[in-house]
Amino acid sequence: MTFQPFHFSTFQPFNLSTFQLFSMETNEYREQRLASMAALREMGFEPYGAKYEHTDLAVVRENFNEGATERIAGRLMTIRRMGKMNFATLCDGTAKFQLIFKRDELPEQSFAAFKLLNLGDIIGAEGTLFTTQKGEKSLIVKEWTILAKALEQPPEKFHGLADQEERYRRRYVDLMTNDDSRERFFQRSRIIMETRKYLWSKGFTEVETPILQSQAGGAAAKPFETHFNALDQKMVLRIAPELYLKRLIVGGMNKVFELGKDFRNEGIDRSHNPEFTVLEVYEAYGDRTSMEAIIEGLIPHLCDTVVGTRRIEYGEAKEIIDFNPPFRRVAYNDLVKELMGEDWYSIPFAEQLERAKAKAAETETNLELDGVETTLMLTHEVYDKLIEKNLRQPTFVTRLPHEFVPLAKACKDDPSLVDVFEFVVGGRELCPGYTEQNDPIEQRKALEHQAGEDTEKIDEDFISALECGMPPTGGLGIGVDRLVMLLTGVDGIRDVVLFPQMKS
RNA sequence: GGGGGCGUAGCUCAGCUGGUAGAGCAAGUGACUCUUAAUCACUGGGUCCAGGGUUCGAAUCCCUGCGCCCCUACCA
Numbered sequence: 001m002t003f004q005p006f007h008f009s010t011f012q013p014f015n016l017s018t019f020q021l022f023s024m025e026t027n028e029y030r031e032q033r034l035a036s037m038a039a040l041r042e043m044g045f046e047p048y049g050a051k052y053e054h055t056d057l058a059v060v061r062e063n064f065n066e067g068a069t070e071r072i073a074g075r076l077m078t079i080r081r082m083g084k085m086n087f088a089t090l091c092d093g094t095a096k097f098q099l100i101f102k103r104d105e106l107p108e109q110s111f112a113a114f115k116l117l118n119l120g121d122i123i124g125a126e127g128t129l130f131t132t133q134k135g136e137k138s139l140i141v142k143e144w145t146i147l148a149k150a151l152e153q154p155p156e157k158f159h160g161l162a163d164q165e166e167r168y169r170r171r172y173v174d175l176m177t178n179d180d181s182r183e184r185f186f187q188r189s190r191i192i193m194e195t196r197k198y199l200w201s202k203g204f205t206e207v208e209t210p211i212l213q214s215q216a217g218g219a220a221a222k223p224f225e226t227h228f229n230a231l232d233q234k235m236v237l238r239i240a241p242e243l244y245l246k247r248l249i250v251g252g253m254n255k256v257f258e259l260g261k262d263f264r265n266e267g268i269d270r271s272h273n274p275e276f277t278v279l280e281v282y283e284a285y286g287d288r289t290s291m292e293a294i295i296e297g298l299i300p301h302l303c304d305t306v307v308g309t310r311r312i313e314y315g316e317a318k319e320i321i322d323f324n325p326p327f328r329r330v331a332y333n334d335l336v337k338e339l340m341g342e343d344w345y346s347i348p349f350a351e352q353l354e355r356a357k358a359k360a361a362e363t364e365t366n367l368e369l370d371g372v373e374t375t376l377m378l379t380h381e382v383y384d385k386l387i388e389k390n391l392r393q394p395t396f397v398t399r400l401p402h403e404f405v406p407l408a409k410a411c412k413d414d415p416s417l418v419d420v421f422e423f424v425v426g427g428r429e430l431c432p433g434y435t436e437q438n439d440p441i442e443q444r445k446a447l448e449h450q451a452g453e454d455t456e457k458i459d460e461d462f463i464s465a466l467e468c469g470m471p472p473t474g475g476l477g478i479g480v481d482r483l484v485m486l487l488t489g490v491d492g493i494r495d496v497v498l499f500p501q502m503k504s
Numbered sequence: 505g506g507g508g509g510c511g512u513a514g515c516u517c518a519g520c521u522g523g524u525a526g527a528g529c530a531a532g533u534g535a536c537u538c539u540u541a542a543u544c545a546c547u548g549g550g551u552c553c554a555g556g557g558u559u560c561g562a563a564u565c566c567c568u569g570c571g572c573c574c575c576u577a578c579c580a
Binding site: 168 | 516517530531535538542548549572573574576578579
């Protein structure tokens, strides 16, 4: 059989009503692509191909060997048709590579069928490596096959997909189009892998504790509720793994961590997604300072292995954050005195109020002073609005007021303070670390105080575990999404979560 | 929760005080054997987010709804 060149004008095996049988939405592009798909079939090219042995484009690029034969596969990102010699860019997620479809080098039918390829189609190609006069590493295609026909038109090649909503809702389009977005998610994956490797290297064991729980504990947040049909029982999704991990410490698993999801039934904004990834670490016979050591080891490790530098550009201002340890350690009260004066804690409340207002005015900051009636509350407002935001470089803020952290152990030398840190970077709290409360009597008091009237909320089994004796323990919880934001230099959580929660 | 903004072709975006809906990319046809945001010529392509209102006439003005973004508040 001799090959007949294909023309749309003479090709009519279908019509519009045929499409409407199986497609709810049709447009010019879809129709044209269905037509070229049918034409490819006519010519013996099955538009949805099979397994294709190939070499990753990054590897081909790395081991480029002029004249060698290679098999590669990927999505067509650009096509530059010039008649008898055509260029295309193939992208497989590891790299991009130029293909050359030359009439001299291809069987007649393959060269003709090339005209039926569209942007977004996935093809496999075999040919010889070649460097163009402009120095572009390329593959001269000797043979190709289509692996998947795309019916949808990909976004514009230059701007990519810019609409934020579309990028979140249809992440696959974002990933195939936007290199920076794709690279960020590969980085996220590496951050998680290196976190595991680091903790394993320090003797920690990864564990999994229940996400589906009968009562939520370990944090103060509204849980998502669900129903367990078999038991006809209300269940919740966990808001923190903490109470289960401490049970493991009681049981003798001395160094454990869990990397998993928490769910909090609260608002969505640029730093909150209702489901988010947390890392919690517990070390028996340790305390807050053991956790500081982990932070000071882990974050530089992630910088070295994933980012390639310990000086990270953060946010739109490209602020440089330096993760070379040691990080600054400073007591909460010292930070307050640094800003508000050495005598801050010895002057009357009225005078504190005046001083706070004056300081706020200097930086045009609004203090929320409604209901602020004590030095403690005022100081905390000052810390929140005037101090924390200015802690740009990595800082452990230690010795916090007991009232704000009821579940940690008090400082030995001052029962009004707790032996914890907040690790602050870029003016935001990245993670807390505790010397955990292991006194079951004190723990019950604190939980009862927190629960108020609603005694049902106390996890009696957890208290019971503490009554079996929990060694002194250091604990740490990191919001992994925020860590990834920091290390990849973006300031929206939706840019580091593959499928952020969106309203349906 | 409060305030502000946005929604127009497959994509990126124009569209003034209301008067027949525009460009670039992409697409179709043709030319072109070193292009790379290829180039050149011609051609096709719209539920202007949805619904209501004002008006002779609405993408444009008003109201309601939906979605997204920003600021702010809340948040172990």
